[in-house]
Amino acid sequence: MNLxxxxxxxxxxxxxxxxxxxxxxxxxxxxxxxxxxxxxxxAMGGGVRKDARATEFRKKAIASGYMYRGLPRKYxxxxxxxxxxxxxxxxxxxxxxxxxxxxxxxxxxxxxxTLVEKGTEEQRQKFVEPTLLGQILWxxxxxxPGAGSDLASLRTSAVLDGDHWVIxxxxxxxxxxxxxxxxFALIRTEPDKPRHDGITYFLIDMKTxxxxxxxxxxxxxxADFNEVFFDNxxxxxxxxxxxxxxxxxxxxxxxxxxxxxxxxxxxxxxxFDGLVALAQVVEVRGEVIIKDPVIRDRIATVEADLLAAEYxxxxxxxxxxxxxxxxxxxxxxxxxxxxxVYTVARLAMDILSDRGLCAPGEPNAPDMGGFSTAYxxxxxxxxxxxxxxxxxxxIGERGLGLPRDARK
Amino acid sequence: xxxxxxxxQVLLKDTVHRYLETECPTxxxxxxxxxxxxxxxxxxxxxxxxxxxxxxxxxxxGGSELEILDLALIAEERGWAAxxxxxxxxxxxxxxxGESDSEDAKAAWLPRIASGxxxxxxxxxxxxxxxxxxxxxxxxxxxxxxxRLSGEKPLVPYAGVSNVILxxxxxxxxxxLWLVEGDAxxxxxxxxxxxxxxxxxxxxxFDSTPAIKVASGRSAIDxxxxxxxxxxxxxxxxxxxxxxxxxxxxxxxxxxxxxxxxAFQGVKHQLANMATDLEPSLSLWWYTAHAxxxxxxKAERHAALAKAHLTDIYDSTVRYAIELHGGxxxxxxxxxxxxxxxxxxxxxxxxxxxxxxxxxxxxxxW
Numbered sequence: 001m002n003l004x005x006x007x008x009x010x011x012x013x014x015x016x017x018x019x020x021x022x023x024x025x026x027x028x029x030x031x032x033x034x035x036x037x038x039x040x041x042x043a044m045g046g047g048v049r050k051d052a053r054a055t056e057f058r059k060k061a062i063a064s065g066y067m068y069r070g071l072p073r074k075y076x077x078x079x080x081x082x083x084x085x086x087x088x089x090x091x092x093x094x095x096x097x098x099x100x101x102x103x104x105x106x107x108x109x110x111x112x113x114t115l116v117e118k119g120t121e122e123q124r125q126k127f128v129e130p131t132l133l134g135q136i137l138w139x140x141x142x143x144x145p146g147a148g149s150d151l152a153s154l155r156t157s158a159v160l161d162g163d164h165w166v167i168x169x170x171x172x173x174x175x176x177x178x179x180x181x182x183x184f185a186l187i188r189t190e191p192d193k194p195r196h197d198g199i200t201y202f203l204i205d206m207k208t209x210x211x212x213x214x215x216x217x218x219x220x221x222x223a224d225f226n227e228v229f230f231d232n233x234x235x236x237x238x239x240x241x242x243x244x245x246x247x248x249x250x251x252x253x254x255x256x257x258x259x260x261x262x263x264x265x266x267x268x269x270x271x272f273d274g275l276v277a278l279a280q281v282v283e284v285r286g287e288v289i290i291k292d293p294v295i296r297d298r299i300a301t302v303e304a305d306l307l308a309a310e311y312x313x314x315x316x317x318x319x320x321x322x323x324x325x326x327x328x329x330x331x332x333x334x335x336x337x338x339x340x341v342y343t344v345a346r347l348a349m350d351i352l353s354d355r356g357l358c359a360p361g362e363p364n365a366p367d368m369g370g371f372s373t374a375y376x377x378x379x380x381x382x383x384x385x386x387x388x389x390x391x392x393x394x395i396g397e398r399g400l401g402l403p404r405d406a407r408k
Numbered sequence: 409x410x411x412x413x414x415x416x417q418v419l420l421k422d423t424v425h426r427y428l429e430t431e432c433p434t435x436x437x438x439x440x441x442x443x444x445x446x447x448x449x450x451x452x453x454x455x456x457x458x459x460x461x462x463x464x465x466x467x468x469x470g471g472s473e474l475e476i477l478d479l480a481l482i483a484e485e486r487g488w489a490a491x492x493x494x495x496x497x498x499x500x501x502x503x504x505x506g507e508s509d510s511e512d513a514k515a516a517w518l519p520r521i522a523s524g525x526x527x528x529x530x531x532x533x534x535x536x537x538x539x540x541x542x543x544x545x546x547x548x549x550x551x552x553x554x555x556r557l558s559g560e561k562p563l564v565p566y567a568g569v570s571n572v573i574l575x576x577x578x579x580x581x582x583x584x585l586w587l588v589e590g591d592a593x594x595x596x597x598x599x600x601x602x603x604x605x606x607x608x609x610x611x612x613x614f615d616s617t618p619a620i621k622v623a624s625g626r627s628a629i630d631x632x633x634x635x636x637x638x639x640x641x642x643x644x645x646x647x648x649x650x651x652x653x654x655x656x657x658x659x660x661x662x663x664x665x666x667x668x669x670x671a672f673q674g675v676k677h678q679l680a681n682m683a684t685d686l687e688p689s690l691s692l693w694w695y696t697a698h699a700x701x702x703x704x705x706k707a708e709r710h711a712a713l714a715k716a717h718l719t720d721i722y723d724s725t726v727r728y729a730i731e732l733h734g735g736x737x738x739x740x741x742x743x744x745x746x747x748x749x750x751x752x753x754x755x756x757x758x759x760x761x762x763x764x765x766x767x768x769x770x771x772x773x774w
Binding site for chain 1: 410675679
């Protein structure tokens with residue numbers, strides 16, 4: 001166990017500060033969007049600067065090893081050994097400088113590492129770096145009306161016709177499909193093979209003729225996800241990742257990265273810090289509510305669980321660096337972190353009391369309605385990447401050695 | 409950065425695990441639990457040979473001079489095995505003495521404690537639910553014959569079998585720490601019949617008992633208390649983890665309605681929820697134990713939060729473990745109640761969860 005900010009880390013912090021001073025000016029800082037209570041969704045990819053100035057800055061930050069540290073340099077990553085203290089220092093200093101940071105979301109966090117693991121050299125060269133820089137926006141074409149938690153029952157099909165695949169069918173709950181440039185999708189190519197063996201992993205340009213995107217409103221009132229219809233959509237034969245019929249194995253790699261993205265405690269931390277800030281300004285009977293003993297007890301209760309999530313993240317990094325199997329510690333974070341976000345948001349709603357009636361964007365609310373968004377967005381996180389009961393099956397079966405469910 | 413155990417720490421943990429598995433199965437836990445004083449000197453000597461009581465004692469006093477995290481790994485194993493005995497009081501007393509200003513007292517006692525020859529304990533709390541050194545009523549007066557301690561300590565671990573008691577009290581200068589020999593005059597020890605008979609508590613009354621001041625102020629007392637909180641957190645993880653694993657094992661063998669019960673999602677998901685609460689909490693007490701030696705400005709607040717969090721989880725884990733076992737889990741013959749009782753002890757001793765969280769919020773910067 002060694003968590004000390006030794007001289008080496010203090011030097012590292014100075015280097016990060018120097019880098020920021022040299023590359024992100026006061027003028028840049030003044031033009032950057034403020035991070036505040038409303039940006040809970042920002043952590044999942046929204047409200048991030050992607051203009052030319054931000055891209056230029058990100059390229060330099062990646063070259064200096066401050067962003068996308070887990071991805072190889074030759075495909076546009078920062079390529080550094082995992083180190084939670086360095087990562088913490090970078091996050092603190094970039095936040096202080098209001099500098100652009102990693103673009104999160106499905107492209108950079110899920111597809112890019114999948115292509116590094118399973119893609120062809122050409123696919124890696126073509127897609128990884130622009131994805132990390134936010135120049136290619138991706139959506140994920142997995143779920144279908146008849147294939148949700150039971151993903152392997154998907155029916156959207158592709159049939160080979162000369163040097164093209166012809167795709168027909170429908171995807172649903174496709175986040176950001178309306179603005180995405182590309183989709184990574186699971187599609188059935190071998191209708192005669194058993195369920196898992198007949199699926200191929202595709203990369204599809206969303207401008208291809210025959211693709212129709214129709215928005216679906218989620219409970220927050222916004223429309224971030226969609227239905228996507230495919231009507232004789234023709235894509236070239238080299239649009240697949242991995243071999244034909246091996247899409248399920250490729251998707252396991254993506255899913256692992258998706259659960260790591262959602263299981264990361266940083267969103268829960270950001271929401272918690274917002275909660276404490278909120279409790280310091282909301283007044284009840286002439287006193288800020290953070291002085292209320294019940295509220296204090298509830299804040300401390302969730303804080304202890306949040307610290308556990310953060311330190312479990314440290315533990316996973318260390319186990320990963322040693323190539324050791326994390327067991328339960330690697331299986332529980334998605335369920336644990338989404339539970340945390342819910343608990344924090346619910347406490348915030350209690351603190352807001354009748355002010356929590358305000359919808360997102362309502363200027364009269366102390367949080368501009370930001371926490372009611374978080375309260376509802378919890379479901380997007382809890383259901384994305386496998387509903388909670390699917391997670392419980394995985395934890396029980398892989399983590400505790402319980403028998404698999406009977407399934408057909 | 410490294411957030412993991414060293415090879416030596418893994419070895420220490422495995423050694424204690426195997427020793428307790430062989431030497432202290434639940435049959436022996438029960439016989440010690442049902443004995444008069446709850447202290448098995450043969451078991452204590454065996455653990456002393458493995459270095460347990462001397463683990464954090466400085467090398468110049470015959471100890472291994474290891475860290476609180478190492479001690480907490482032993483607490484985890486004792487929690488897993490439900491090991492009875494005076495480990496907790498001994499550890500807190502050793503910390504208090506080690507932090508004291510008296511080289512004479514250290515030289516006189518620490519080598520004997522490290523070898524297992526002498527057993528110390530620690531007397532802090534007085535009124536129900538209050539463990540704050542500033543709020544003690546035990547008083548020390550200076551007389552022509554020396555210092556004399558008077559007062560009542562209702563919850564002292566294993567006072568009846570201890571050779572020396574480190575007592576938190578007040579004199580004219582405020583709080584401090586005094587050393588009282590176990591056979592000194594004016595000590596009356598009354599055993600308490602507790603819910604958890606694997607960790608005994610005694611009420612100790614001091615009446616003009618000869619005492620030697622070994623530390624002024626409260627820092628040694630607070631540190632001993634914080635170590636106690638961390639050890640209870642680690643013990644809670646060990647016990648809860650044992651309950652979780654026992655129950656998962658049971659769910660793969662017990663059959664009802666023509667299949668093992670672990671195949672029912674109602675059972676599987678309950679176990680998954682238990683694991684989801686419990687597994688990350690390991691890292692909380694690891695961090696806290698490490699902070700006791702290396703990140704001191706975070707140690708006190710973390711110890712309060714970790715104690716509250718881990719003992720709450722121990723309580724819920726053992727509750728669901730009993731529920732999932734059905735009727736057998738409610739019997740005296742089945743072992744689960746050993747951990748249930750330890751969970752009760754852990755939750756209450758040194759102050760309950762609400763008390764710890766109140767301390768943690770008072771220590772916060774908000």
